[in-house]
Amino acid sequence: MLELRDVHVHIGKLHILQGVTFDIKPGESAALLGRNGVGKTTTLRAIMGLAARSGGKISFDGTDLSSVAPHKIPRLGIGYVPQGRGIFPNLSVLENLNIGTQGKRDTEREDYVFDCFPRLKERLKQSGNTLSGGEQQMLAIARCLMMRPKLIILDEPTEGIMPLLVSQIRREIHRINQSGVSILLVEQNVETALKLCPRVFLMEKGVVVYSGTSGELKTNTEIVHRYLGLSRKPAA
Ligand SMILES: Nc1ncnc2c1ncn2[C@@H]1O[C@H](COP(=O)(O)OP(=O)(O)O)[C@@H](O)[C@H]1O
Numbered sequence: 176m177l178e179l180r181d182v183h184v185h186i187g188k189l190h191i192l193q194g195v196t197f198d199i200k201p202g203e204s205a206a207l208l209g210r211n212g213v214g215k216t217t218t219l220r221a222i223m224g225l226a227a228r229s230g231g232k233i234s235f236d237g238t239d240l241s242s243v244a245p246h247k248i249p250r251l252g253i254g255y256v257p258q259g260r261g262i263f264p265n266l267s268v269l270e271n272l273n274i275g276t277q278g279k280r281d282t283e284r285e286d287y288v289f290d291c292f293p294r295l296k297e298r299l300k301q302s303g304n305t306l307s308g309g310e311q312q313m314l315a316i317a318r319c320l321m322m323r324p325k326l327i328i329l330d331e332p333t334e335g336i337m338p339l340l341v342s343q344i345r346r347e348i349h350r351i352n353q354s355g356v357s358i359l360l361v362e363q364n365v366e367t368a369l370k371l372c373p374r375v376f377l378m379e380k381g382v383v384v385y386s387g388t389s390g391e392l393k394t395n396t397e398i399v400h401r402y403l404g405l406s407r408k409p410a411a
């Protein structure tokens with residue numbers, strides 16, 4: 176459904192993505208892992224049309240994304256939860272949820288996202304900046320869900336969030352995937368990533384250097400150590 180072929184991105188004179196290739200199949204949940212600064216966020220931004228490509232091809236359900244304006248990409252069915260969440264701090268929870276729905280409320284869908292994240296329902300009229308970090312992350316995911324995406328792309332959704340909410344967010348990501356939505360997850364927490372995602376891509380310096388299953392990585396500590404710099408074996 177999502178296919179990246181030899182994607183290059185330059186920022187100024189820097190060659191940030193140097194030929195990224197991978198794909199996500201319908202219903203699949205995949206993790207994109209790698210050390211800080213290898214280009215994970217840039218890869219996601221390239222998919223969303225927010226980082227200009229200098230080469231290669233990205234397509235979604237057969238549509239070449241280079242022919243689609245960035246603001247129209249979510250309408251094709253790709254939801255993006257950027258690193259740092261990107262909610263509107265001065266808008267209420269309800270206003271944030273309906274930002275993409277062009278003024279029309281979809282109460283059936285609202286009920287679905289409140290079922291996923293009951294904390295949001297209790298905070299409908301609160302403005303975004305009064306929510307905790309974990310609640311803001313839930314709101315960012317919920318806002319994507321309002322658009323009924325086929326694929327959700329999440330950039331470090333549990334970064335800096337208190338453990339209680341991390342497990343809730345993790346559980347909901349799993350449940351969203353179970354409902355048939357594909358997931359592309361960038362995650363610093365390797366254990367979380369391997370638990371949630373049967374397929375894993377490892378990046379190093381602007382390229383995907385390894386693609387395999389989470390099961391392979393759980394037993395292949397050498398690869399995990401080499402590309403992620405972890406000496407500890409991730410929990411099964
Ligand atoms: N707007 C930018 N200007 C200059 N350099 C950037 C910019 N965005 C990213 N980079 C650089 O590109 C590299 C990859 O960044 P990023 O995609 O954010 O990595 P990751 O998400 O894997 O930590 C880093 O070296 C970063 O400093």
Ligand SMILES: [Mg+2]
Binds near residue numbers: 258
């Ligand atoms: Mg990043």
